[in-house]
Amino acid sequence: MSIERSRITDAAVAIFLWVVSSAILLLVVSLLFNILWHGLPHVSWSFLVDTPQEAGRSGGIGPILVSSVLILTVCVAFAVPLGVGTAAFLTEYCKFSQRTNRGIQGSLDILSGVPSIVFGLFGNIFFCKILGLGFSILSGGLTLACMVLPVIVRTSEMSLRGVSPEIRQAIESLGLSKSGALFHILLPIAVPGITAGVILSVGRSLAEAAALIFTSGYVDRMPSSLSDSGRALAIHIYDLSMNVPGGDKNAYASAVVLIALLLAMSTLTRILVRITFQRTRIC
Amino acid sequence: MSAWEHRKVFAVVHTRSRDQWLSFLLSGAALVASSFSILIFIFLLLESWPVLRATSVGSFFFDESWHPTEGLFNLVPMIAGTILVVFGAVALATPLGICLAVFQQFYAPCAMGVFMRLTMELLAGIPSVVYGLLGIVVLVPLINQLQSPGASLLAAMLTLALMILPMVVVIVEADFQKIPRPYLLGAEALGFTRWTTIKSIIFPATSGGIFAGIILQTGRAVGETMAVMMVCGNIVQVPNSLFDPMRTLSANIALEMAYATGNHRSALFLSGLILMTFVTLLVFVAGYLQRIYRRVD
Amino acid sequence: MLSELVSPEVGPKIAPDPMRIPPADLSIPCAIDIKELRLFYDGRQAVNCSGLRVEKGSVMALVGPSGCGKSSILSCINRMSDLVPNCRVEGQILIDKIDVLDKKTNVKSLRKRVGMVFQRPNPFPKSIRENLALPLREHGIRNRAMIEEKIERALRDVGLWNEVYVRLDSPAMLLSGGQQQRLCIARAIVLEPEIILLDEPCSALDPISASVVEEFIVGLKGRYTIVVVTHNLAQARRIADSVSVCWVENDCGCLVESGDVNQIFSKPLCKITQSYIQGLRG
Numbered sequence: 098m099s100i101e102r103s104r105i106t107d108a109a110v111a112i113f114l115w116v117v118s119s120a121i122l123l124l125v126v127s128l129l130f131n132i133l134w135h136g137l138p139h140v141s142w143s144f145l146v147d148t149p150q151e152a153g154r155s156g157g158i159g160p161i162l163v164s165s166v167l168i169l170t171v172c173v174a175f176a177v178p179l180g181v182g183t184a185a186f187l188t189e190y191c192k193f194s195q196r197t198n199r200g201i202q203g204s205l206d207i208l209s210g211v212p213s214i215v216f217g218l219f220g221n222i223f224f225c226k227i228l229g230l231g232f233s234i235l236s237g238g239l240t241l242a243c244m245v246l247p248v249i250v251r252t253s254e255m256s257l258r259g260v261s262p263e264i265r266q267a268i269e270s271l272g273l274s275k276s277g278a279l280f281h282i283l284l285p286i287a288v289p290g291i292t293a294g295v296i297l298s299v300g301r302s303l304a305e306a307a308a309l310i311f312t313s314g315y316v317d318r319m320p321s322s323l324s325d326s327g328r329a330l331a332i333h334i335y336d337l338s339m340n341v342p343g344g345d346k347n348a349y350a351s352a353v354v355l356i357a358l359l360l361a362m363s364t365l366t367r368i369l370v371r372i373t374f375q376r377t378r379i380c
Numbered sequence: 381m382s383a384w385e386h387r388k389v390f391a392v393v394h395t396r397s398r399d400q401w402l403s404f405l406l407s408g409a410a411l412v413a414s415s416f417s418i419l420i421f422i423f424l425l426l427e428s429w430p431v432l433r434a435t436s437v438g439s440f441f442f443d444e445s446w447h448p449t450e451g452l453f454n455l456v457p458m459i460a461g462t463i464l465v466v467f468g469a470v471a472l473a474t475p476l477g478i479c480l481a482v483f484q485q486f487y488a489p490c491a492m493g494v495f496m497r498l499t500m501e502l503l504a505g506i507p508s509v510v511y512g513l514l515g516i517v518v519l520v521p522l523i524n525q526l527q528s529p530g531a532s533l534l535a536a537m538l539t540l541a542l543m544i545l546p547m548v549v550v551i552v553e554a555d556f557q558k559i560p561r562p563y564l565l566g567a568e569a570l571g572f573t574r575w576t577t578i579k580s581i582i583f584p585a586t587s588g589g590i591f592a593g594i595i596l597q598t599g600r601a602v603g604e605t606m607a608v609m610m611v612c613g614n615i616v617q618v619p620n621s622l623f624d625p626m627r628t629l630s631a632n633i634a635l636e637m638a639y640a641t642g643n644h645r646s647a648l649f650l651s652g653l654i655l656m657t658f659v660t661l662l663v664f665v666a667g668y669l670q671r672i673y674r675r676v677d
Numbered sequence: 678m679l680s681e682l683v684s685p686e687v688g689p690k691i692a693p694d695p696m697r698i699p700p701a702d703l704s705i706p707c708a709i710d711i712k713e714l715r716l717f718y719d720g721r722q723a724v725n726c727s728g729l730r731v732e733k734g735s736v737m738a739l740v741g742p743s744g745c746g747k748s749s750i751l752s753c754i755n756r757m758s759d760l761v762p763n764c765r766v767e768g769q770i771l772i773d774k775i776d777v778l779d780k781k782t783n784v785k786s787l788r789k790r791v792g793m794v795f796q797r798p799n800p801f802p803k804s805i806r807e808n809l810a811l812p813l814r815e816h817g818i819r820n821r822a823m824i825e826e827k828i829e830r831a832l833r834d835v836g837l838w839n840e841v842y843v844r845l846d847s848p849a850m851l852l853s854g855g856q857q858q859r860l861c862i863a864r865a866i867v868l869e870p871e872i873i874l875l876d877e878p879c880s881a882l883d884p885i886s887a888s889v890v891e892e893f894i895v896g897l898k899g900r901y902t903i904v905v906v907t908h909n910l911a912q913a914r915r916i917a918d919s920v921s922v923c924w925v926e927n928d929c930g931c932l933v934e935s936g937d938v939n940q941i942f943s944k945p946l947c948k949i950t951q952s953y954i955q956g957l958r959g
Contacts, residue, residue, distance in 0.1 A: 107573035111487060118483040121476060121545075122496060125503060128514055128542075182409030190406060204414035210663035211420060211656055212603020214630045218637075218652045219420045222427060243416050250413065263799035269760060270795075271864070272788030276402040277815045282801055304507030307605040307630075311637060331606075334509045338516050339610055345517060352510045359505050 132356070136349030144350060149317050152341050153333065158351055160319035164234060164327025165303065167320060168313055171238025172245065172302050173295060179242070180249030181291060185279060187250075188257040209247035213307040216244050220312035232326040237313025244308060245298035252294025256287035289373035293366050300362040303355065306331035330355050424653040431646035440650075446616045448636075448644035455651060457618045461533070461626040464619065465608060466601045468537035469544060474594055476541075477548030484549065485556045486574060497553070503546035512610030515539040520611055527623040531613035534622040539611050540604060544597045551593035555586040588673030592666045599662035603655060605630040629655055708733040708872055708902035709754060714768040714778075716749050716758070724749050724930040727768075729921055736894070736903045738913035738938070741923030742953075746930025747906045750923070751874050753777075754904070755791040756784050772872065789816055791872045792865030797881045798857035800849040800864070805841055808849050808860060809867045816868060831867040835859040835893045855886025859893065866901065873897065875905045879912065891916055910954060914942055922950045 147157030183201065191198045220240030230236045260283055268278045284291075306329065314326030317333065328336075334351045337344030435453060443454035484496045515535060524530030559582060567577040613625020614635060627635075633648050633655075640648055709731040716724035724746035731737045739747040752758045756777060758766050770777040777787060800808050809828045818824060828845075832838040837859050841852075849860055858878060865873055875894065879887035895916050897903060907913055913920055920942075921935040934947040945951045 103573050103576055107575040110575040114479055114483040114487055117476070117479050118488070118496075121480060122499070125499065125542075128518070129499075129503075131514070131518065132510070179409050179413055182406050183413040186406040186410040190403065191410075201410055201414045204417045206663060206667060207417040207660050208420075210599055210659050211417070212605070212630060212659055214603065214605045214633050215420065215424070215652045215656045218427075218633070218649060219423055221637075222423045223419065246413055246416065261799075263795065263797060264801060266757070266760075266795055267799045267801065267861070267864075270755065270757060270788060270793035271812045271815070271868070272785040273812065273815045274396070274399050274785070276398045277811075279402065281811055282803075286802060300505055304505065304509075306507070306509050307634060310634060331507050331509045334507075334513060335606060335610070338509075338513045348513055352513055355510065356502075356506060359507075360502065363501070363505060 132349060132352055135346070136351075136353035139346050139350035140353050144347075145354070148319065149333075149347075152344070153317065153337050153347055154341060154343050155347070158330070158333060158347075158354065160317060161328050161330055161333045161351075162354075164313070164320050165330045167234045167323065167327060168237045168241065168309070168329055169299055169302055171235055171323065172241040173299065175239060176242040176245050176249050176298065177291075177295060180246050180294075181253045181284075183246075183250050184253035184257055185284075187254055189275060189279065189283075205247040205250055208243070211244075213244065213305060216240055216308040217311045219243070220308060225312060230324065232312065232314035232316075233324045234313055234320055234327045235323045237309045237327070237329065238323075240308050240312045241302045241305060244305070245301060248298050248301065249291075249294050252297065253287065253291045256290025256294075257283060259290065260286050289369050293369045293373070296362050296366045296369070300359055300366075303358060303362075304331060305329070306335055420656070421653075424649055424656060428646055428650035428653050431643045431650055434643050434646075440647075448640070448647055451643070453643075453647050455629070455647075455654075457616050458627055458629045458632045458651065459654075460618045461612070462602060462628040462630070464533060464626075465536045465540055465612070465628055466598060468533075469540035469601055470594065470598050472537065472541035473545045473548050473597070477545050478552055478590070480545075480549045481552035481556060482578060485553055486578060500546045500549045500553075504550055508543060508604060508607040509610075511539055511543045512607040514542075515607060515611035523623070529613060529625060531611055531625050532623045533612070533619045533626050536608045536612040536626070536628070537622075539607050540601055543604070543607055544601055547597055547600070548594065551597070552586070552590050555589040555593070556582065558589075559585055588669060592669040592673060595662055595666040595669065599659045599666070602662070603630060603659050605634050609634055708772065709904065710771040711750070711754075712769040712771060714750060714753060714766070714770060716746065716753065717765040717767075718761075719763045720765075722929050726750055726923075726930070726932045729932055729935055731902055731904055732919065733902055734899045735918040736898055736905065736916055738917035738920045739904060739906045739923060740908065740910060740913050740920060740953075741930075741933075742925065743908065744930070745923040745925045747923050748876050749930070751793075751876055751904060751906050754872070754874055755788050755793055756782075757793065759784070789868050790870050791874060792868060792870040793874045794858070794861050794865050794876070794878050796877045798854060798861050800852075800857050800860050802848065802850055804846045805849045805852075805860065806845040808864055812864060812868055827867050827869075831863040834866060834897065835863045836889070837863060853886065855882050855889055858882060858886070858890055862890070862893065866897070870901065872902045872904070875903065877906055877908065879907075879909070914938060922947075922953065924949050924953075 144157040145162065146159045148159055149161070150156030183205075187198060187201060191201075217240070220236055220243075224230050224236040224239050225232060228236075230239075264282065264286070268282060273282075309329050309332055313329060315328055315332065315336070316326040317328045318325075320327040330351060334348050334355065337348035337351065431453065435451070439453050440455045443452040445452050446454050446457060480496070480500075484493050484500075488496060515538075516531075519535050519538060520530040522530075523532060523535055563581055563585065564577065567581055572580075608628050609631035612627060612631060614627050614631065615625040616627050616632075617624065619626040629651050633652055636644070637648055709729075711726060711729040713728075714724065714726040715722060726746070729750075739750065741747050749758065752761075753766055754770060754772075754777065758764055766778055768778060772787075772791070775782065801811070803811070806828060809831060810824050813824050813827060818827070829838060829842075832841065837856060840856065841847075849857065852860060858881075862873075862875075862878070878894070879890050882890065891912065894903065894905065898918075905913070905916065917938045919936060920938050922933045922941070922945075923930055924933045925931075934941065934945060934950045936946070941950060942954060945954060
């Protein structure tokens with residue numbers, strides 16, 4: 098291909114890409130703007146705190162925020178010890194046994210691919226019926242814990258493996274016990290990475306609706322305990338847009354709140370990642 | 381032995397039993413964590429069993445229609461719906477995503493590139509219900525003006541495409557960034573134009589990773605429930621045109637589960653099992669491709 | 678020229694000529710007695726070392742070219758070789774009449790009695806005090822006054838006390854390279870081991886820090902038995918009481934000569950030793 102022809106092609110491609118990208122960027126930005134335009138006016142302190150009235154057409158999302166936070170707390174409380182424990186097992190006890198390592202990783206890989214509606218089905222059977230928890234915040238939180246487990250294991254494992262081999266040499270040569278080394282040296286070094294993984298999981302859980310419909314339920318009252326049913330924010334948005342005529346306004350407002358929370362999470366993660374890099378630079 | 385030495389001996393024994401406890405707890409955690417995927421599979425199978433015993437496998441394909449309360453379990457409309465929606469969405473999102481990623485990485489001025497990257501990352505995290513909300517309020521009325529009812533296969537395809545677009549861009553761009561600088565410097569030294577560099581060096585180098593990433597996104601699209609449910613029209617039929625309302629397998633489960641009993645409920649679990657098996661296969665294929673791609677690298 | 682002296686051996690690998698190593702004086706108390714040591718990486722023999730004795734309270738320098746197995750030999754003494762994948766160790770290393778290589782030996786208490794310092798300083802990312810207190814607590818010493826006392830003694834032994842006693846709670850990572858390495862030595866001796874192993878402790882440091890570290894290694898003589906791996910012959914001459922020379926023969930590291938430092942440097946018994954020493958002097 099002559100230089101002239103390839104230059105023309107290059108220019109044509111550049112023009113094409115500019116047009117396509119600008120168009121999509123415009124579309125995307127206008128959609129985001131749409132959400133803000135319709136939702137922001139309705140977001141106020143009373144919106145965040147009041148109870149929903151008239152099936153959510155008016156009033157606020159107070160109990161819903163509380164339910165969401167409770168579900169997230171249950172999720173993290175179960176997923177973190179389980180996930181970090183599994184990661185510690187993989188890095189400290191599994192080094193020379195490739196088959197166990199691959200088996201656990203494979204099982205977690207499958208878990209990470211399971212569609213959220215299937216998690217909803219599983220949660221319904223296992224937590225609601227078999228464990229007898231019924232439609233409750235506890236069931237919802239536990240189901241979400243299964244869902245985010247692969248993420249937590251992966252980030253914790255990466256953080257633990259990231260500890261420099263020289264530190265591990267020092268640990269061995271001093272004859273420190275495995276438990277002492279893990280709790281006093283390895284985990285403190287891995288904490289920023291693990292926290293980033295936790296925040297990532299919280300972000301994913303906030304966005305989740307399908308897994309919660311059949312596990313934590315629909316009730317939009319303020320929950321009085323973990324065994325009460327509670328409605329998560331994402332489900333509220335779904336209900337308002339699909340089942341409640343005229344619920345659009347508050348659906349938009351709830352969406353704005355949800356997106357704001359997610360933005361806060363991703364900023365937090367970014368800050369944490371920067372702290373981790375600063376620490377490793379001193380190390 | 382002096383008191384100090386007694387304490388020393390005790391402490392040594394103490395750390396040894398602490399180590400044993402830790403080993404026990406950690407292996408327990410790993411066992412529990414790795415058992416979940418097996419448990420899910422087993423429970424799905426158990427709950428699907430009644431309907432599998434009650435009817436033959438053929439009934440899921442050849443029954444007259446989907447009327448579970450009357451014992452008719454034809455899943456074909458839903459399966460067809462899922463395949464069409466996913467195919468359309470991936471076919472739309474993949475080339476667009478690659479274009480965007482190429483633009484973002486190689487053509488956009490610095491500030492614009494950063495802005496695009498942040499926007500895509502933000503979009504990738506937005507929940508599917510919000511995409512569904514946008515679909516209901518913006519897209520469906522728009523399509524309705526072309527041809528009613530609006531809530532249709534097209535709406536579902538476009539909404540899903542918009543949803544997976546940011547992830548495609550993020551994945552492809554990550555692959556682009558992995559290309560070692562010497563490749564690009566060599567191309568520049570040879571006087572290649574930008575497009576030639578991209579076409580002949582970057583695409584071949586990243587195609588494996590991009591392909592694997594796309595398969596993963598397909599898996600995600602297959603499992604997607606909320607956004608699709610909100611815009612697809614929810615009529616059980618094999619769509620004849622883009623404007624026909626339809627229903628996907630996952631939407632079917634979400635819609636009917638609340639009131640399904642007996643064999644109906646069991647059939648829904650079976651469709652969940654089908655979904656899970658298919659997505660698991662895709663995950664394995666993607667993982668396998670990624671491993672090959674990395675080895676070639 | 679050196680290669681002319683190392684005649685290529687045809688046939689199975691055999692231990693070096695016993696005549697090269699002067700007969701051991703069995704009356705001197707011996708802290709480390711490597712009776713025989715064979716190391717295999719991936720099934721291939723990499724080190725064959727027999728008859729290395731380290732006198733109690735002395736400093737022994739292990740010298741030799743790169744790849745002759747000095748660090749590998751060192752790592753066997755405190756069983757750090759266990760951590761290397763695909764590595765098999767055979768033989769007998771006696772410390773205080775206990776065979777260190779025996780599977781039944783408790784490795785954690787072994788490492789309390791045999792401390793190690795590595796090439797690159799590797800303090801924990803914690804405060805100076807925590808770096809020294811943690812090993813003490815892990816090995817059963819909980820009394821806070823005793824911990825403080827041992828920390829001060831260890832830091833004085835490496836000359837860090839006057840430099841850091843006002844900031845014991847500040848991060849160890851903020852110390853200079855030489856200070857970090859001295860902290861690592863302090864960490865190794867805070868457990869009051871009998872033996873200290875140092876693997877090229879000064880090679881990652883600038884010359885001034887290196888000489889400070891050397892000075893304090895010499896200061897530990899008598900109280901501890903010290904084995905230093907070094908490729909710096911001048912350093913070996915400065916700090917060691919005895920020297921063992923390693924060499925590579927038939928792709929396998931082996932011990933060529935071992936003896937008093939003055940004897941090795943002025944009247945080496947073995948031609949290889951002679952050329953190695955002269956090669957660096959000349």
